[in-house]
Amino acid sequence: MSLYWEERRDMEQVLFRWQGLQTLEAYLKPIASHFYTRNNVLIYVTGGSADWTINEQVIRLEPGSLAGIAAGSQVEIIHAVGFGLKGWVIDFCQYEVLRTDPHGGELMRQKWSVPAEGPVVLDILAKDEVGEQLEQLAFPGKGRSGIEQELIRQQLLYLLLDTLYKAAYSGEQTGNQAVKDKQIANKAADQAVLNSIDYVHQHYDKSLTREAMAKLADLSPWHYSRKFRAMTGKPPLEYLNQYRIFRAQERLLLAGALAQDVAKQVGFEDAYYFSRRFKQFTGVSPKSYVRSVASSRICVLSATYAESLLALGIVPHSVLVVPLLLPEHQRKAFERHGVKMIPVPQYMIDYQAIQAERTQFIVSPMISEGTRRHLMTIAPMAIGFAADMMGAISQLAVLFRREREAERVYAAISAAAAEARNQLADVIRTRATVMVLRVEPFGYRYLGAHSFGVSRILYRELGLTIPSVLNEGQGWFNPLRLEQLPLANPRYIFVENRITEGEDNQQSLQALMSSKYWRQLDAVQNNRVFHVETGLWVNGCGPIGHAEILRQIIASITKQAAQ
Template sequence: MKAETSSINRTSLFYVLKDIQLHTQSMGWQQEILVDNEHTLLILTAGTGRLHLEETEFHMRQGRSYHITPGSTARIHSETDGMGFYLLTYELWGMEGTPSGQALPVRNPQFAPYQHQAEWSCLPFSQCIEYLEGIYRQRDTYSELESFDIHVRFQAFMLFLYRQNQNAAHHTNMRQAVEKSIQHLQEHYRNNWTVEQLAELANVARWQYTRIFKKITTKYPLDYLNGVRIDRAKQLLLATDDRLLDIAQFVGFNNEYYFNRRFKQTVGISPGQYRRQRHQEKMRVFAPFLEDFLVALGITPVVQCAHYRWGRQDYLGLHDVPVIDIEQEDIDELARHKPDLIMMDRGFRRWMSDDGLGRLAPTYEFPHASEDWRMTLRKSADLLGRKDRVQDVISQYEYKASEARRLLKRSVHAQTVACLRISALGISLYSGPYHGYTGPILYGDLGLTPHPLVQQLSRDARNAILSRKYLKLLDVDHLFITFDKRHSSWEGEERCLLDAPEWRSLPAVRSGCVYEVDFLTWMNYGVISHGKKIEDVLRVLT
């Protein structure tokens, strides 16, 4: 009798639990977690909180677990009712089969499912808690058998998590594929597209592609494509004097008639009427957080932006101009001011939908980063018919900066300077001379010397998270700080850092060389705000 044989898949995973902790924290508690070579799982059992992981913020709630991969930094912050949570650290090992039939252990194997996900479902939650309570009860055992039981329970717990997230992961992968195709569509909108081609690009069935696409964008694929083309045409109508036929063909429409019809259906007026609105004598302009450029060109905005936590840009002196709070996203309130033109940068999309704004008035979105303030100023002047003022504004600023640089060279010499943005979530260190709100002014125009951490941590980014570990290394001579109240749960929470021993031990703090500056003046790219930064620096360093 011949025996039938089969082999088990030689690719296996093993989860080695290193530690389990149970925390109960009161309102306002916060902590930074630095993960080296181990994985970390955080499972909320009570209350609510926020987890800031790399560039993403999660609102933590019961029934979810949060995965922090090796090499990551995370910040946990409890909210009004406090929070309770389990914190588990573990190592992930794999056993990979080789051609010779051997099995070799591999630490942190690449084939581990769902390890890239940051948020996992753990429902039913009662079953999740049963696993965790069983593991926690035996955490201090010295018995080899009970220790083995802990690891078996932990393997079962991870299997439970994977089973709950298998379907979600498949859906997430399809959604990510569709999102990637949407990004491709935004960049290649001039091409002729069919839904079949887009679905093939995403490797998703056509019916699923259309359903997911509409859920993401609220539009069907070809309607969305035409919307992208119309938006681009609106930019060109405001920024150029090109013929309507040339603009139509450039953005992907085959003929001017169809372009005109789709444009009027979408915008409510013809392309020609849209273009003519920018040539009005007394234009009513809404430029959210770009008011600096309007004032520099001698134009008073019809309404100014504010934020209920940040306040308004008082440094511009727009005391008699109506205010709209961007957190309210009140399109109807803005409509009452009847703007003729809306100017915005891409960052404003998180506050108000450009679709909603586009229904009110011709809307121009700057295609470049507004930190290039000279380009933004020139384009603003072009749109508003103030090109004759641009060179005077730039020349006045450059004279002011060169005079300040001369004075600072005598008074500061090689002393180091840094700028921090402090909030309830943590500390951001602002970058070197090429990026960000402050670096190009402090280190570029004024020639001040950045502390070595500025270059080490921020690199090419606009800012970098400054952990408590690195804060201790910030032996800078002069420190400019500003407070962001947006994430504070109570008045003054963002200032709690000033009581920390790491802060009080800084050389700049001990020597009285810490200078608090206005938030909206320093966290702004406008030419007037840059001039105010120079004045602030001169006031304390000369």
């Protein structure tokens, strides 16, 4: 095996170097369904099946697949069978050998370009020994020196790269057009099956047979069923029936419809057969479902909604959380009630993790149409709850038949607000102005007085006063120029240095603190500026967080008023 992989473009010589090895499960665990590859990777699949989109190129990964993906590629996991893929991920980098003298040279790291037209090159390896060697490298036994291990790594890396380069250039160099034609035909068939699945999602209430679904994809029923199962993990009719039952569960819960009416609405002509299939999928009859759903494996896509469910006496099975923004009171509440926290990056949803938890019902805030369609294949769901806690509690209470519990929650919130007003009576009576200023990477915003969350607490529950020049802001957080600050000149300022993954507000914060407009404010000169956390004041305004926010407001304002 040659030490170098040579590409004869302008006689340059390049070297590939092994950087690391991990299981595919470990590689995918900390990331969501959308991610960017940080390094060049070779992915070798030993089990499972999935469709990925890589920089808008759709590929199928299945046992034996070997994929080379360049650093910085955008990846989306479209469909995964079962609980995802099994296999190995090799990180590697490319160096150019700089010939500076006849006796040797130095290395310069280069960007690796995939040897194909698209962002990924894919081939199938029918070699069991590859997986065995990777496992031995991941879990080395005794008897091999470090040098031996390094040689094996490099040999295996070049073997895999050799396979990919030959696959990329096979049509050009060997004239193997038949192989390329077969790959194109397979991709076309895969896309046809995906199109038929979309059709099922839109017309599940119609009469559909396996033959009709196969005809949509222009495949034989046998070929269609094989590809369909590889993509979804289920035969076509079982998948269709499960999707119908999901939609039936939603109708029973959200609309309160009768079972026989729901059966026809979701594509079952026979109400008895519908009831039998419903119980087979859910474990309960349609009549018992509404009473049982609160104790099922509920996954909540908003930590604030999960907090509200706990206040209503409903313990969800799992909740998506952004660790950077998770307030302490929510973390403690979830741990105390045994709610599994699924960590996700900000603004992302981990479909595989939701499915792996065997989720039986999904509670979600407003989401995109594409996200909604994807989640509808995992479990029945309810979406579109109010952004404000008070409205969301009412809606959740109606959904899960917990209206009495909601009344108790509202009574506790009202009592806490009344007590807070008593403690802030002098500040409220004198109409001292209060402002919440948000610092962002590219500017500043202020909390409007006519919105929800902390806005409702400050300006409606407590009756505090916003500076008159800011009263017209109708948004949640409204744009603010620094030169507007002296016109507002609030008596009390709460500053939220907004936390956002991957962004840094320090430059904006320093510009604010050094601004002449900031320094001349009454609140700044008299030490009435209070810093608050995004996690609590923005993401944590649920029934428990409400009490904590009130405590912070009272402690900050009354302490300064006493001074």
